[in-house]
Amino acid sequence: MKPNYLKLEFISLPENQAFARDAVAAFCLPLNPTLAQLNEVKTAVSEAVTNCVVHGYREASGLITVECRTDGCELHIRISDKGVGIADVNAAVQPFFTTGPEDERSGMGFTIMQTFMDDFSVQSNPGDGTLVCMSKRFEPEVENA
Amino acid sequence: MESQVKIQGKDIVIYLDGEIDNLTAMRERKRCDAMIESNVQAARIMFNMEKVDFADSALIAFLIGRYKKAHRLGIPVFIQRPSYNADKLLALSGIYTLIPKIK
Numbered sequence: 123m124k125p126n127y128l129k130l131e132f133i134s135l136p137e138n139q140a141f142a143r144d145a146v147a148a149f150c151l152p153l154n155p156t157l158a159q160l161n162e163v164k165t166a167v168s169e170a171v172t173n174c175v176v177h178g179y180r181e182a183s184g185l186i187t188v189e190c191r192t193d194g195c196e197l198h199i200r201i202s203d204k205g206v207g208i209a210d211v212n213a214a215v216q217p218f219f220t221t222g223p224e225d226e227r228s229g230m231g232f233t234i235m236q237t238f239m240d241d242f243s244v245q246s247n248p249g250d251g252t253l254v255c256m257s258k259r260f261e262p263e264v265e266n267a
Numbered sequence: 268m269e270s271q272v273k274i275q276g277k278d279i280v281i282y283l284d285g286e287i288d289n290l291t292a293m294r295e296r297k298r299c300d301a302m303i304e305s306n307v308q309a310a311r312i313m314f315n316m317e318k319v320d321f322a323d324s325a326l327i328a329f330l331i332g333r334y335k336k337a338h339r340l341g342i343p344v345f346i347q348r349p350s351y352n353a354d355k356l357l358a359l360s361g362i363y364t365l366i367p368k369i370k
Contacts, residue, residue: 136290143321161321161352168323172289226296228327230360237359 123152123192130188134179134203136172142188143167149190150197153260162238163197163258169231170201170254177221178205178252195260199239202253208246215244268319270295272302277310279303280347283326284318287353292325299333307340313369317348326353327360334366345369 128149132138143164150163167188174186182205189200208214215236220229236242241257268291271282281299285291303312314330316322330346337344346368349357357363 136288136293139288139290140286158351158355161355164321165323165352165356168288168321172323172325176289226292226328226332228324228331228360230324230327234324234356234359 123194126152126190126192128188128190131185132188134175134182134184134186134205136175138186139168139171139175142171142186146188146190146199150192150258150260153192153195153197154263155260159258159260163199166235166238166256167199167201169235170199170256173231173254174201174203174205174252176227177208178203180206195262197258197260199256200253201256202251204251207248207250207252208244209248211244211246268292268295270299272299274306274309277308279306279309279312280315281312282315282318284320286320287322287326287329289323289325292329296329296332300336303333303336303340303342307342309342312337312342312344313347314344314366315347316350316353319350319353322353322356324356324360326356327362330357330362330366 130145146167147160147164184204187202191198213219215232217233218229220227235256239256239258243255246252268283268285268287273280334344344366346366
């Protein structure tokens, strides 16, 4: 299968979360995911984009970039914002970590991304925004002889 | 998501459906809270999720928020028939120790 590439750039409106996860799900369909795998990808993308909207830009408006690339049976996703960034990435990726305990947040976003994807990393500096990279491997389609 | 609420005997059953994310959960919070507050005599609150197609961590936060409200009023909360996708997420979160799953 030829490598494929997708780049989406959109404003940090909550309404765009569904659009982003559905677009990525559609992009990875040629990799022959199971319904469960497709849902895992959608959930991980939804978490990452929600983080950009809610934490990256907070009340402000900014651009979110979603890039997807296929490489053989692998899907690679990069989701980035130019928002406030994360002061302590190691703390942020811990289950139930939240910066706003008074808000209604579960603090499970990064844990879900880590669990549902095969590879996961976060790069962030305060003031420079955040980049989340995730990958998932799918079973190659078996050709009948 | 647009929740449907039914009173069944002494129970409140809140039927969640469709896609549950940060945006849709935010829209439903006030409606569900108002329903709980106007039925403080309820024996149980059950969240039925058999028609939830998609959910992210907003569902976990949504349930914990409603659980806290119901707990203050002394009403036990249960999760009923979660869809495969919702169940996988909820099991990962450990929420079933707080809000048990019932048939």
